[in-house]
Amino acid sequence: MAVYVWKGRTLAGEPQTGEIEVGRQEDALDALRKKRILVTSLRAKGSGMTMPQFGGGGVKVSTKDLAIFTRQFATMISAGLPLVQCLDILAKQSSKPAFGKVIGEVTREVEAGATLSDALGKHKSVFDDLFRNMVAAGEAGGVLDEILMRLATYIEKADALKRKVQSAMVYPGVVLTVALGATCFMLIFIIPTFAKMFTDFGGELPLPTKIVLGMSGFLTSWWWAMLLGAFGAVVAVQRYYATENGHRAIDGFMIKAPVLGDVLLKGAVARFTRTLGTLISSGVPILSGLEITARTAGNKVIAEAIMSARASIREGETVSAPLKASGVFPPMVTQMISVGEQTGALDEMLTKIAVFYEAEVDTAVDTLTSIIEPIMIVVMGGIVGGMVVSMYLPMFKLISVVAGGN
Numbered sequence: 001m002a003v004y005v006w007k008g009r010t011l012a013g014e015p016q017t018g019e020i021e022v023g024r025q026e027d028a029l030d031a032l033r034k035k036r037i038l039v040t041s042l043r044a045k046g047s048g049m050t051m052p053q054f055g056g057g058g059v060k061v062s063t064k065d066l067a068i069f070t071r072q073f074a075t076m077i078s079a080g081l082p083l084v085q086c087l088d089i090l091a092k093q094s095s096k097p098a099f100g101k102v103i104g105e106v107t108r109e110v111e112a113g114a115t116l117s118d119a120l121g122k123h124k125s126v127f128d129d130l131f132r133n134m135v136a137a138g139e140a141g142g143v144l145d146e147i148l149m150r151l152a153t154y155i156e157k158a159d160a161l162k163r164k165v166q167s168a169m170v171y172p173g174v175v176l177t178v179a180l181g182a183t184c185f186m187l188i189f190i191i192p193t194f195a196k197m198f199t200d201f202g203g204e205l206p207l208p209t210k211i212v213l214g215m216s217g218f219l220t221s222w223w224w225a226m227l228l229g230a231f232g233a234v235v236a237v238q239r240y241y242a243t244e245n246g247h248r249a250i251d252g253f254m255i256k257a258p259v260l261g262d263v264l265l266k267g268a269v270a271r272f273t274r275t276l277g278t279l280i281s282s283g284v285p286i287l288s289g290l291e292i293t294a295r296t297a298g299n300k301v302i303a304e305a306i307m308s309a310r311a312s313i314r315e316g317e318t319v320s321a322p323l324k325a326s327g328v329f330p331p332m333v334t335q336m337i338s339v340g341e342q343t344g345a346l347d348e349m350l351t352k353i354a355v356f357y358e359a360e361v362d363t364a365v366d367t368l369t370s371i372i373e374p375i376m377i378v379v380m381g382g383i384v385g386g387m388v389v390s391m392y393l394p395m396f397k398l399i400s401v402v403a404g405g406n
Contacts, residue, residue, distance in 0.1 A: 004028045007041040007084075007113070009139070015113050029080050036142070040083040040110055061099050061126045063159040067152050069094070069103070074148030084111050102126050115139055129292045130275065137283035147282050154278045158271065161358055165267040168260065168365045175376045183383050184219065191216035194391045208390035251300040255328070259371060263364040268299050269333055270357035272306065277350030286346075287313060301328055319346070333357075 004025065007017045016037060022028045025042065032039050069090060076086040087107040094100035102123050109119035117136035120127040127135075131151065138147030195213050198205060205213070219226070240246035255265040272293055279289035290310040297303040305326035312322045320338035323329045333353055340349025 002044055004042055004044055006032060006037075006039055006082075007111070008032060008037040008039040009115070010037065029082070033080070040116075042082045042085070061096065061102070063155060063162075065094075065096055065099055066126070066131075067155040067159065069099070070148055070155060071152035074145050074152060077148060078145040083116065099126070116144070128296070130279065130296060133284050133288060133292060134279065134282045141283050150278060150282060154274065157274060157354075157358065161267060161270055161274075161361060164361050164365050165263060168263040168368050171369060172260065172372055175372060179376060179380050179383070182380070186384070186387055187212075187216040187219045188223070191387065191391070192220065198394055206390070206393040208386070209393055212387050212390045247300045248304070251302075255299060255301065259368055263361060263368055264299070265328075265330075266357050266360045266364055268297060268302050269329060270354050270361060272297055272302065273333070273350040273357065274354035277347045277354060280350070281347035286319075290319075301326075305329065 002023070003019055003021050005017075005019050006028065007015070009015055020028050020031060022031060025044075028042060029039060032042075073086055073090060076089065077083070081089075084107055087103055087110065091100050091103035091107055094103060106116070106119040106123065109122065110116055115136070116139060117132050120132050120135060134147050134151050135144070138144035141147075191212060195216065198209070198213075237250075241250050255261045255268065257264075275296055276289050276293045279292060280286060284292075287310060290306055290313065294303040294306040294310070297306060305323055305328050308322035308326065309319045313319060318338065318341050320334045320341060323337065324331075324334040336349050336353055337346065340346035343349075
């Protein structure tokens with residue numbers, strides 16, 4: 001028999017500590033679980049454990065690393081390992097030293113008697129409000145392993161959705177940049193060569209040739225002014241976006257823009273429903289869930305609609321009514337949320353909406369790509385072909401004059 005020193009909490013969150021004499025560590029865990037104690041530390045008496053202190057303020061952790069940490073943490077908790085031991089293992093095996101230091105600091109706080117959610121709250125740059133609130137709900141309900149597994153799934157799906165929306169926004173920008181770059185290269189370096197040759201020939205040039213030569217001359221002489229103008233426009237838009245009205249106006253324009261707006265709106269709806277559904281199903285109060293969801297919406301117009309829904313709930317009304325009144329959310333979304341409220345299965349309904357719209361984002365991204373590719377091919381072909389033809393028109397005229405003279 002051996003004596004084990006343990007620390008833990010009751011399901012109500014009250015800290016507990018004591019000693020237990022059993023044959024093995026596993027027996028100690030089983031005995032404490034039967035007493036409904038959430039074990040945070042367990043060690044053989046006399047084998048003290050010390051945790052080094054680390055600073056983790058301001059650390060940035062990738063979504064992928066956070067998802068891996070959360071899933072591994074859930075697996076260890078489900079297997080019955082003490083909370084502190086799980087954190088200690090995860091800190092040591094972390095491939096990112098900075099993240100490992102953060103987990104080490106969380107370990108020290110938990111060992112000192114803090115709740116896991118409070119310990120995570122000291123590292124807000126790594127663990128956001130959603131993460132901390134779900135962990136707190138898991139601790140209060142004694143289902144931390146289930147909540148962590150659900151949280152890991154949420155993080156992975158949210159990251160996948162974010163990447164899809166970003167790819168939809170980046171692709172048109174890249175194609176447009178290449179098109180503009182190719183056009184500017186021809187106007188600055190290729191066309192001036194023809195201009196000198198046409199000057200030596202003399203005679204009246206065709207109108208298309210004059211237009212292209214004029215564009216080339218303007219760009220060659222005033223390229224610096226165009227760069228300054230573009231830079232000034234970007235700064236002006238950024239400053240306008242930093243204002244309340246500017247933020248609302250630009251975000252509203254983005255979700256209503258042709259083709260791209262459809263992708264952004266569906267992505268925002270999927271993010272909202274996935275986040276709120278995960279929070280509610282994890283036991284987070286709906287008012288807190290709506291506030292967290294609004295902060296993570298990524299769009300000012302949608303965030304304001306969500307906060308209107310929160311105010312509606314506080315006054316004893318429904319969530320669906322203000323969402324419908326905002327005119328932002330598709331009718332199917334508000335109707336399904338209304339049904340979920342009436343049947344008492346709002347979390348399940350939100351998850352179903354999220355699954356549907358995540359698939360819709362995939363389709364919308366594919367549609368955007370299929371539309372942009374032929375359009376850009378036609379545009380690029382028209383620009384390059386137009387410049388080539390305008391440069392060859394004087395040559396055709398010269399050839400006809402020479403042939404007529406002979």
